[in-house]
Amino acid sequence: DLQVDALxxxxxxxxKKFGIxxxxxxxxxxxxxxxxKGGGEILFACPVRKVLQPIQFTDxxxxxxxxxxxxxxxxxPQMANRMVESARSLLNKFLPDIYIYTDHMKAVSSGKSPGFGMCLTAETINGTILSAELASNPQGQGAAVLPEELGRNCAKLLLEEIYxxxxVDSTNQSLALLxxxxxxxDVSKVLLGPLSPYTIEFLQHLRSFFHIMFKIETKTPEEEHMGGEKVLMTCVGIGFSNLSKTIR
Structure with a gap:
């Protein structure tokens, strides 16, 4: 499951791009x-919208x-600082504008189990946000992970996502398609990286539930941009409308 910071x-x-x-x-x-053991708590608030806007998100x-x-x-708290230094040592070779916050939870703000982790995001000039996240193994399960190793591996995952x-990043492909x-x-278009196995199966579910088919076009990257092959996804929405009414 996607970690809350990445969400x-x-x-x-x-x-927001769809009007929410x-x-x-x-x-x-x-x-x-x-x-x-978990023990976390989040508050999610979302406004009600009657319809979703079509998008053209291709650059x-x-x-x-x-x-x-x-x-x-x-x-x-030093665990977080060690992760930051390790990730920055790799990412600073490619980009100077890097800022990683540290968030140490204690007392009532912490859950029931110890651990640490990191979430990194890369933002583009056109509003694209790509993410990568990694967390330590649960207490008593698997080998112990050093903070330096986790920070370095998380940075590598982000670089892979950029490639x-x-x-939309690989973890949010299915949300964008939904x-x-x-x-x-109306016609919506979005440019994705290589489709993940989860996204491929999700497309099958969309066809089963909504009887909708996507037009899938493979886009070979221009030589100067490098990176992996891209996929342009196109569809016409089903026109779903929110019919919720106020409860009195």
Whole structure:
């Protein structure tokens, strides 16, 4: 499952592109939990919209900055700092504009299990946000992971996501396709990187439930841009409308 920091950084901006926006759209982390016992708590608020807007999101643009969060729960605060230094040592070779926040939860703000992790996002000049996230193994499961190793591996995952490219990262491909399907009866287009196995299966579900087919075009990247092959997804929305009424 996608970690809450990645959802906040990538899913919310994607929702805004479909017209689900406003000050009331937010994810707030009240308590941060780690497996296996969890104990986290978040507040998700979303405004009601009658219809979703079609989108034309086909130019990802160049990377302008990298942001992130290194968090630690019921462990030393230095764990987060060590992850930050390790990730920056790799990412600074490619981009100077990097800022990674540290978030140490303790007392009532922490969950029931110790752990640490990191979420990194790369933002482009056109509003594309690509993410990567990684967390330590649950307590008592698997080998212990050093913070330096986790930070370095998370940075590598982000670089891989940048190589894959597209206007939506691999973890949010299915969300973008779902919102395109439920949109108004108009053409929507989005450029994605190579489709993940989850996205391929999700397309089959969309065809079964909504009887909708996507036009899929393979786009070979221009030589100067490099990166992997891209896929242009096109569909006409089913015109779904929200019929919710106020409860009195």
């Amino acid at each position: 906040k950084a990538t899913a919310l901006p994607l929702l 926006d406003g000050e009331s759209l937010e994810i707030k982390i009240n308590r941060r939990g780690m497996p296996p 990802p643009g160049k990377i302008k900055r990298i942001r992130g969060t290194a968090y630690s729960v019921r462990v030393s 894959r490219g597209g206007c 919102l395109m399907t439920l949109g108004q009866r």
